[in-house]
Amino acid sequence: MDFEYVKHNDLIIYYKIYDLEFYFTKEDSFLLNDHIREFAxxxxxxxxxxxxxxxxxxxxxxxxxxxxxxxxxxxxxxxKINFYINYIHNNPDLDYLYKNIEKINLPIKFYQSDLFSNINEKFDLILFNPTYLPEVSYKV
Known part of the structure; x- marks a missing residue:
C-alpha cells in the first residue's frame, strides 16, 4: 500500500506516502496530543x-x-502534506501533492534543523515528542 494514515482528534495523519515513511503514530503521540489544547x-x-x-x-x-x-x-x-490535508484541502490528489508540496505556499513556517541549530526565534510553547525505539535485549 502506498498510503497509510491514522485519525485522531479530527486530524488525518499520514505516516506513509510512497517512499516517505515515518514510524506509526502510537499512544505516546496521542497522549501528548490530547493535552495540547490546555497549553497552546x-x-x-x-x-x-x-x-x-x-x-x-x-x-x-x-x-x-x-x-x-x-x-x-x-x-x-x-x-507539510499533513498540514495541507488538514487545513487547506481535505481531499487532495495525493500524487500531485507528493510531487508539488514544496511549491505550495503554506501559512506557517517549517525549519530543517538539528534541534535549535537553525532556529533563532522565541516561542511560548515547545512541543517535543522524541522518537523512541523498543527495548532490545541481548543474550551474553
Missing amino acids: KNKKVLDIGCGSGIQGLEAYKYTKNVSFSDISEECLKLS
Whole structure:
C-alpha cells in the first residue's frame, strides 16, 4: 500500500506516502496530543522533531502561530502534506501533492534543523515528542 494514515482528534495523519515513511503514530503521540489544547491557545508554538506533524497540527486548532522543525527533509515534507490535508484541502490528489508540496505556499513556517541549530526565534510553547525505539535485549 502506498498510503497509510491514522485519525485522531479530527486530524488525518499520514505516516506513509510512497517512499516517505515515518514510524506509526502510537499512544505516546496521542497522549501528548490530547493535552495540547490546555497549553497552546493563543501561544507561539514550535513542534520540534515534528515527524508527521501531529502535535503542531493539533496546536494549530488553538493558535495560528505554529512552526514545525525536524532534522529530516522527509519528515518536513510529510508534515507539510499533513498540514495541507488538514487545513487547506481535505481531499487532495495525493500524487500531485507528493510531487508539488514544496511549491505550495503554506501559512506557517517549517525549519530543517538539528534541534535549535537553525532556529533563532522565541516561542511560548515547545512541543517535543522524541522518537523512541523498543527495548532490545541481548543474550551474553
